[in-house]
Amino acid sequence: MTRQDKIIKTSVIGIVVNLILVAFKAFVGIVTNSIAITLDAVNNLTDALSSIITIIGVKLANKPRDKKHPYGYGRIEYISSAIIAAIVLWAGVTAFMESWPKIFTPDATNYTTVSLVIIAVAIIVKLALGQYVKRVGKDINSQALVASGSDALFDSILSLSTLLAAIISIYFHISLEGILGVVISIVIIKAGVDMIKEVADSIIGERIDSDLSKKIKKSIRELPEVYGAYDLSLHNYGPEKMSGSVHIEVDDTLTALDIHKLTRALQLKIYEEFTIFLTVGIYARNDKYEDVRNYLEEIISEYEEILEIHGFIVIEEQNLVMFDIIMEFGADREMIENEIREKLKSKYPQFNYEMIDDYDVSD
Template sequence: MTRQEKIVKTSIIGIVVNLILVAFKAVVGIATNSIAITLDAVNNLTDALSSIITIIGAKLAGKAPDKDHPYGYGRIEYFSSVIIAAIVLWAGITALMESWPKIFNPDVTNYTTVSLIIVAVAVVVKFVLGQYVKRVGEDINSQALVASGSDAFFDAILSLSTLVAAIISIFFHISLEGILGVIISIVIIKASIDMLRETLDSMIGARVDSELSQKIKASIREVPGVYGAYDLSLHNYGPEEMQGSVHIEVDDDLSALDIHKLSRQIALKIYEEFSIALTIGIYAHNNGHSEIRDDLYEIASKYDEVLEIHAFMVYEAEKLVTFDIIVDFDADREAVKGKILKEIKDKHPEFNYAMIDDFDVSD
């Protein structure tokens, strides 16, 4: 199956299971006058609607690139996740408004053995469904499916608490429906906010996953002739479409043809291993003036805030030294850079220095 077909198949299974649970829980909730079970039914209904939106989003995201959208429509999946989060948030707020009064004016519930069995079965079904949907989502990198699976698993825990409250009501004649309804609604609201935050991070442009960044750089450094890989930047155009750029450091005496062959080799290697299209930039490895480079690295090593220095180059004719520096976001960046620049100038005053401010976006 293609990724889109897996999303559709998994979502259809979720729709069917949730609609069956909606029917059973609604009947039980109304028959027993249980607000908690009724809210559980409403929550299952929103789960089914979420699966429908996931299918629509996957279909639209699968459209081929065109003139107006050369990078494809993959980001539509993120919009579908935002809609799902909004639906879940609405359900949670509605549940809270309905449950709160029940704490002070509890309804009398009439549980039967059949109703309790249905709730117990629902717990098992939602647990299995949640694990299945989440696993598929993780396998195919579908944020919507992972969120849906997590929500289903959480529903199983909430339904289990409903079952416990029902048993307490039967044996101890204590009504926990209102309190339980409030707890359920708060959990739903929190889950929706977490889902919304995660999706918005992807849309805005979150930090590159550190593990992925390290793997890509390590793979590049495996290529003979590469001294280092720097400035990795990745751009997400959907769960299946990622492009980016990276600088590699190579000997300063390579010909244009040598650099062309090397950069093409790296681009193909990364695409085969990670399905990421990289644009390769070049830093020349300065083989001279090692004393300046060594002094600079020694000075920088005294500052824990300095994460990396690269792209070091000495232009003898211009009496100019250039290098890139990465300072931790949480540090007083300007102060740290000023101190380093002063120290290296004091050691080698015959040169001018151009410090290029770089950013830690991937490590």
């Protein structure tokens, strides 16, 4: 079963279950005159709508690439997630506006044993549905499914609160409907805002997952010709469509043909293991000036802000030492670079020094 098929199957299950819950909860809410249960039914209806949008989104996202969109349509999944987040936020705001007046003018409720049993069953069903949808979403890296699953788990907790409020109403004749409705709406609003933030991070561009970055670099270093892997940068065009670039350090004695064979082997290896296409850049390694490199490493060990140096090379005909330097975000880069240059110059004055200011984009 393909990723698309799994998303559609899971979403259809969610739609069917939520529509059944909507029918039962709406009936109970109307019969008992409970605003909390009625709002819970509305929330289930938005969950069903979210599943429908997820299906439409994944269908559009899997359209084949074309001349206008050579990277495909994968990012449509983020758009569908944003729409779902907006629906959840709208539902929360609407629920708040309806619940707030009920705190001051509560309606009389009339719970029955049947209505309480229906609520209890709905809690169990929603808890099971939430765990299932969230698990599938994590397994196939679907942001929309993970959000739907998390929302369903929240719903089960909120339904439990509704059940407790009903029991309190029956035995103590205290109406908590308005207060509970406000609490439910605030939780829904927060869930909507969190979802919007998560989608925004995906669209803006997040840091590469640390585990994935380390696994890719480890895989690259398994090739015997490679001394190190640096500057790994990945870009996604949907949850399952990624490409990027990396620099590898190799012997400066390799021929163009050797490098061509190596980079092709590396690209194939990474694609087979991670389904990621990498463009490969080359750093040449020359151990003739190992003393300069060792001294440089002594210098950078004095700075906590410096995370790494790489790409070290001495171009003899220009008396030029070049290397990349990665510092923490927020470091005083200009000051640190000037200090390093002065220290190097004091010991090896015959060289000029060029530092490439690199950024910490992957672990």
